[in-house]
Amino acid sequence: MSIIKKLALVVVSLSLVAVSSVSSAKPFSPKKPVELIIPAGQGGGADEIARLVQGVIEKNDYASKPVIPINKSGGSGGEAMTYVKKKAGDEHTLIITLNNVLTTPVNQPELGIDFFNDFTPLARLITDTFLVWIATEGKNTAGVETFDDFIDLAKGNGLVMGGTGSMSEDELLLGMMRGQFGFDAKYVPYSGGGAVAKGLVGGESDFTLNNPSEQMGFYQSGDSKALVMMTPERNPAFPEVPSSYELGYPDLEYYMMRAFMAPAGIDAEVEKYYTGLLHTVYHDDEFQTFNIDDGKLMSWLEGYGLKDFLAIEYEKHGEIIKNFN
Amino acid sequence: METIGFLLDGIFTSLQWFNLALLIFGCLIGLFVGAMPGLGSVNGVAILIPITFIIPPTAAIIFLAAVYYGAMYGGAISSVMLGIPGASTAVATVFDGRPLAVKGEAMTALTAAAVGSFVGGTVSVILFTLFAPPLAEVALRFNAPETFALMVMAFATFVGLGGDDVPKTIFSILIGLALSTIGLDLITGKPRLIFFNIPGFLHGINFLVLAIGIYGIGEMLWTLEETKGKVQMSKLSVNMKEVGRAFGALKKTIMAMNIGSFLGFFVGILPAAGATPASLMSYGITKQLSKNSKEFGSGVPAGVVAPECANNSASTGSMLPMLTLGIPGSPTTAILLGGMILWGLTPGPLLFTQEPEFVWGLIGSLYIANFFTLVLNIALIPAFLMVLRIPFAILAPVIFVLCVTGGYAPTQSLHDVWLMLLFGFAGYILRKLDYPVAPAVLSIVLGPLAEKALRQSLILSDGSMGIFFDMSEKPIAAVIMYIAIVLLIMPAFGPLYRRLFKKKQPA
Numbered sequence: 001m002s003i004i005k006k007l008a009l010v011v012v013s014l015s016l017v018a019v020s021s022v023s024s025a026k027p028f029s030p031k032k033p034v035e036l037i038i039p040a041g042q043g044g045g046a047d048e049i050a051r052l053v054q055g056v057i058e059k060n061d062y063a064s065k066p067v068i069p070i071n072k073s074g075g076s077g078g079e080a081m082t083y084v085k086k087k088a089g090d091e092h093t094l095i096i097t098l099n100n101v102l103t104t105p106v107n108q109p110e111l112g113i114d115f116f117n118d119f120t121p122l123a124r125l126i127t128d129t130f131l132v133w134i135a136t137e138g139k140n141t142a143g144v145e146t147f148d149d150f151i152d153l154a155k156g157n158g159l160v161m162g163g164t165g166s167m168s169e170d171e172l173l174l175g176m177m178r179g180q181f182g183f184d185a186k187y188v189p190y191s192g193g194g195a196v197a198k199g200l201v202g203g204e205s206d207f208t209l210n211n212p213s214e215q216m217g218f219y220q221s222g223d224s225k226a227l228v229m230m231t232p233e234r235n236p237a238f239p240e241v242p243s244s245y246e247l248g249y250p251d252l253e254y255y256m257m258r259a260f261m262a263p264a265g266i267d268a269e270v271e272k273y274y275t276g277l278l279h280t281v282y283h284d285d286e287f288q289t290f291n292i293d294d295g296k297l298m299s300w301l302e303g304y305g306l307k308d309f310l311a312i313e314y315e316k317h318g319e320i321i322k323n324f325n
Numbered sequence: 326m327e328t329i330g331f332l333l334d335g336i337f338t339s340l341q342w343f344n345l346a347l348l349i350f351g352c353l354i355g356l357f358v359g360a361m362p363g364l365g366s367v368n369g370v371a372i373l374i375p376i377t378f379i380i381p382p383t384a385a386i387i388f389l390a391a392v393y394y395g396a397m398y399g400g401a402i403s404s405v406m407l408g409i410p411g412a413s414t415a416v417a418t419v420f421d422g423r424p425l426a427v428k429g430e431a432m433t434a435l436t437a438a439a440v441g442s443f444v445g446g447t448v449s450v451i452l453f454t455l456f457a458p459p460l461a462e463v464a465l466r467f468n469a470p471e472t473f474a475l476m477v478m479a480f481a482t483f484v485g486l487g488g489d490d491v492p493k494t495i496f497s498i499l500i501g502l503a504l505s506t507i508g509l510d511l512i513t514g515k516p517r518l519i520f521f522n523i524p525g526f527l528h529g530i531n532f533l534v535l536a537i538g539i540y541g542i543g544e545m546l547w548t549l550e551e552t553k554g555k556v557q558m559s560k561l562s563v564n565m566k567e568v569g570r571a572f573g574a575l576k577k578t579i580m581a582m583n584i585g586s587f588l589g590f591f592v593g594i595l596p597a598a599g600a601t602p603a604s605l606m607s608y609g610i611t612k613q614l615s616k617n618s619k620e621f622g623s624g625v626p627a628g629v630v631a632p633e634c635a636n637n638s639a640s641t642g643s644m645l646p647m648l649t650l651g652i653p654g655s656p657t658t659a660i661l662l663g664g665m666i667l668w669g670l671t672p673g674p675l676l677f678t679q680e681p682e683f684v685w686g687l688i689g690s691l692y693i694a695n696f697f698t699l700v701l702n703i704a705l706i707p708a709f710l711m712v713l714r715i716p717f718a719i720l721a722p723v724i725f726v727l728c729v730t731g732g733y734a735p736t737q738s739l740h741d742v743w744l745m746l747l748f749g750f751a752g753y754i755l756r757k758l759d760y761p762v763a764p765a766v767l768s769i770v771l772g773p774l775a776e777k778a779l780r781q782s783l784i785l786s787d788g789s790m791g792i793f794f795d796m797s798e799k800p801i802a803a804v805i806m807y808i809a810i811v812l813l814i815m816p817a818f819g820p821l822y823r824r825l826f827k828k829k830q831p832a
Contacts, residue, residue, distance in 0.1 A: 051663035055374075068371070069663075072528070078516070079509055082527055108515065160785065165512075188469075188784050189512055191777070198652045204468040204785070217651040217673020290669075 028273045030065040030092055037095040039080030040164070041073040041192030045128055045211040049258050050096045052291075056284050063277055067094075073191060076165045077104045078111050085118040089265040094274065095119070097259045099169045102310075102317040107167045120266055121310055123278045124259035124301040126291055130173060130209045131226040131241065133200060140206045147228040147247055150207070154183035161185040162196040162205030167324075170196075170209040172317070173230075173254055175324035180251060200224060211256065212237060212295030230254045237295030257313070258296075259306070275302055331681055332454055335689025338682065339387055347380075347388040348690055352698045355395020356705075358412075360403045362537060362731030365412035366396035366640075366657045374664050382668040383683050387690040389664065390644070393657050394446065394694045397600065397637045398702055401438035401629070405431060406712045407724050409541035409731065413770075414600040414636040416536045417608040420763055421621060421628025423544070428624050431710055436571035437626040438633045439702035441582060445634030446695040448586035449593070449641040454688055457677070461649035464594045469781035470792050470802040472595065476775035478809035479602065482609030483764045493760050501765035504530050505772025512780050525740025532769040534732050534745045539762050541728035542749025545721055547756060574626045581611045581627040585634025592635070593642020599655030600639040602774065605767045607635030613812065622763070641691055648676055648684060 036054065040046045050069045057063050072080040077100035087093045095101075105113040132150065134141045140159060144150050153159070163170040171187055178184050188205060190196045193214035200208045200215075201223045208215075212235070218224040219238075226241045230252050234243050244252035260278055262271065281287055282300050291298060301309055339348060358369035369392050377385030400415030405422035418438060425434035452460075484494055507518040508529025519526045585607045592603035611631035612621040621628045643655040647662050651672035665672055670680055677684050712720070732745035752762050786792035796803045 047663065048666060051666065058374075059379075071659075079527055110516065186784065188781055190781070191511075194652050198465065198646075198650050199468065201650075202465040202468055217671055217675070220671065221674035223674060 028091070028267070028269045030063060030273075032092055033065050034063070034067045034092045034094060036067050036069045037080045037084055037093065038069055038071045039073070039077035039095065039100060040098055041071060041195070045193055045213055045256070046096050046098045046258065047071065047192070048213055049126065049291075052287065053096075053278075053281055056281050056287050057277070059286075060284065062280050062284075065092075076100050076107070076168055078108050078113075081105070081113050081118070082111055084261070084263050085113055087263040088118070090263050091266055091270045093263055094122070095261050097257060097261060099256050099313070099317065100165075100167075101261075102314050103167055103169075103172065103321060106318055106321055115314060116311075118264050119261040120264055120271055121306050122260045122262055122271065122275045122302070123282075124257050124299060124306055124309065125278060125282050126258040127297045127299045128211045128213075128256040128258060129229060129231050129235070129295075129297070130170070130211060130254055130256070131215070131229045131238070133197075133208045133210050133215050133224050133226050134206065135200050135203065135224050136222055138200075138206055139203065144227070147242070147249075150227050151181050151183060154185065154207075155181070159183075159185045159206040160204070161187050162199040162208045163187050163189055164193055164196055165189045165191075167321070169254075169256055172320050172324060173209050176254070176320060177252070179323060180249070197224070216294065228252070231297075235295050237293060255297075257309075259301075259310075328454065331685040332689060334682070335685030335687070336692060337689070338383060338686040339690035339693050344384050344387050344686075344690070345693070347384055348391045348694055349697055349701075351388045351391025352395040352398075352694060352701060355392040355397075356399035356402070356698070356701065357395075358392070359396030359399020359401075359415070360411045362403060362409050362411055362541070362727045362734075364734065365400070365414070366393045367660060368734070369393075369396055370657050370660045374660065377664060377668070382665075382670060383686040385664065385668060386661070386683065386687045387694075389661055390687055390690060391694045393640055393661070394637070394691070395698055397446075397633075397640050398439065398442045398698050400636070401442070401633055402435070402709055403727075405434045405438065405629070406709055407541075407720075407727065408544045409724060409728055410533070410536050413533050413536070414604055414640075415632070416532075416540075416601070416766060416770075417604045417632035417763075418629055419536075419540050420608060420632075421624050421626075423540070424622070424624030425626070425629065430571075430574075430624065432567050432706065433571040433574045433626055434624075434629050435706050435709060436568075436703070437575060437578065437629040439699055439706075440572075440575055441578070441585065441630035441633035442637040442702075443695055443699040444582045444630075445586045445589055445636070445638035446641060446691070446698075449590040449638035450688065450691045450695065452587075452590050453641055453645060453691075457645060457649065460594055460645055461674070464646045464650065464652075466801065467595050469778045469785065470799050471805065473775060473778035473782050474793055474802040474805035474809065475592075475595070476771055476778060478805055478812060479606045479609065479771055480768065480775070481809045481813035482606065482613050483767050484813060490759075490761070494764050497755075497761050497764040498768045501535075501768030502772045504535065504765075505532075505769045506776070511773065511777045523740065525738055525744075528738075529773075530744065530769060531741060532766065534741045535748050535769055536766050537728050537731045538745040538748030539752030539766065541724060541731070542746060543752030543756060543762070545724060546749065546753040548717070549721075575630070577625075578627040578630040580615065581607075581631040582634050584611045584614070585631045586638045589635030589638030590642040593639030593655070594645045599643055599657075600636040601655075602771055603639035603642075604632035604636040605770060607631045609767070610812075613815070622761075637695075644687070648672055648687075649674060 036050050038047050038050045054067045054069050057067050072083055080095060081101060081104060084093060084095045105115045134144060144153055161174060174185060174187060190199055193210055196208050197210055197214045197218055199205045201218050215224050226238060228244050228247060229235055229241050230244050232243060232245045262274060354369060358364040370389050373392060396412060397414060400412035401418045403409055403411035404415040404418040405426050408419060408423040410416040410419050422434045483498055484491060507526050509527060510517050516527060588607050589603040592606060608631045611627060612618045643658045646652045647658040662672060729742055732742045755762055782792050793806045794803050
């Protein structure tokens, strides 16, 4: 209850601030198209959300200038983050996050990215989760019906896992599972979650840890099936897939945050504008329906709450990486 | 024959006046973005996506597909008329299209491009109509080892590109490959070859920067030196005799049309390849197999038909993995895919059965779009030819400006403009030293694709090259690999073989 109260307070105070700012100085609005940097390839989860946000903004005229999604998929987000870091003070650049923004600065110190000082966090809109997927007709996973079947199989055999790039979320998750369940797999990187999903159904890999949306097409056609969802509860979009808590593995819990950040060094006025824009998008009916149908969790977070969340996640990922190595 | 019924429905859908108007409008926009260096189908479609939210999904996809399609035709125009590739898909069109224009046969080049595009587009859309579901299965089975084998085959055909001077060609390929490794490592994400720590190298070398530099700037320097500034573009008259001659020249390009159509379609349906590699490979293979392969590069119609046929064919082909697997086959289809998701359609194996009106409306519209772009193109040829009447003193600065904007547009960084000028100068010197430059351009496109596929395959096989030659486990990869080896050996031993063969004959 207290969280809701706090949220309500935040909303009220924000709207007051918004009202007062209208009456005082001229509020910020973009003067040219806004670049929305996607630190991943086309067809993946982050790409999909970015394009949805673009579409919702365009369709309803929520912003005075268009938002243009640009994929910079190089180096597990390294290319995108370096780009945004260089844009410090730029009022027309945004970046959508995968969790690779938490891991790449640690894994690639040579890029010189300081997660806490090179970006201005705006808001978290969605948390996405992961599932363990196998192909329905996978030749090495024949007969696997449950997650426990899968663990037994994976322990004895070196299975191949398709993933989205070195030290990305899914490889870290593999590391977590290795510690927890005592199996390892051969990790093959692809460019983007869409290609990973295709690799599984095409028989190149034996299992993947895709987001719900990345496998949705194949899931609906019955070409792939999920064994466990890494959340406390089942998801209405996948009613028959058990949660990790149900199966007795509460440690197997992991989220991908879909948040938006701006470069460092922007005015509070600009920050407020974009946070407000994202808030409008978040409450758009179409945006809500699309994401819920797609199995995502709607989880708005901004301001200090977001900063705390990022600090905790950053530390948690540092820990996972340390154990991984 | 349920398919025929669906297809007819689709064709009727795209002939409704609203859809037809959008289709023709889309073709015109496509022609324009294709012809403007730096603006390609990717930008065109991306810019227009928001417009499509206010019209029904079927009309939207018809419109955007027409833009995509028109751009494939349009790219050829600036390649032929100005010698600068209008879009990445039209780079190979410069190889022979430009020399033809310089020889005064621009009419032939443009006709060959338009007809080649039409044939490629039509063949591929027929293949699409008849075999979409089984071909989706092929695309699904085409994984890392198969992709790498295909890339090796492409490189093998390039060795034959530079004429008989094999060492110089290999040198050119290696330069392209070395340039393609600049940027961030594809597998580990570590930066590599970041010269002088200039951040511009982090995004690698965009191959359009190299192509525009070498062909745009390099050729301009070359022309200036050759003619001391007094360039007189050959006079042109458009009359029925010229038109007849242009169409007559197409008789010799049947083989190029076959290769372009089928190879283009096949490369197009492979996820992540797309029309640019398809057009380059088609050019390479057509040249290799042609009886007069030595004339390629000096202006033969087949050298225009091969890439133009393939890029249209591949652009249709790349819709297949988009619709059936939800995987874009090219950067442009990636944008279309985003659009589809926003229109409320889930791409995937079920799309054909759940949304037949959408899918068949799209396929039907491709038939119609093909026809209209052909008509538009042929009708507009006299207008395009006007460019040749502009004096070089005026045209050269225009080309220069187009080169600079074309180099800047893809990455929007000035770093790339400097690089482009540098490549232009380097290209000019290489040309003076008689090095072929086309192989370098080709390898910078395919280098990253090949590297990624190679490294994925070697992870799968624990480092064994055997994965590419295993007939029982990976028959597709192995067969392609053996063909590649034969193609590689042909140009190296061809001259030797011919000499031996000729000696025998008098005896």
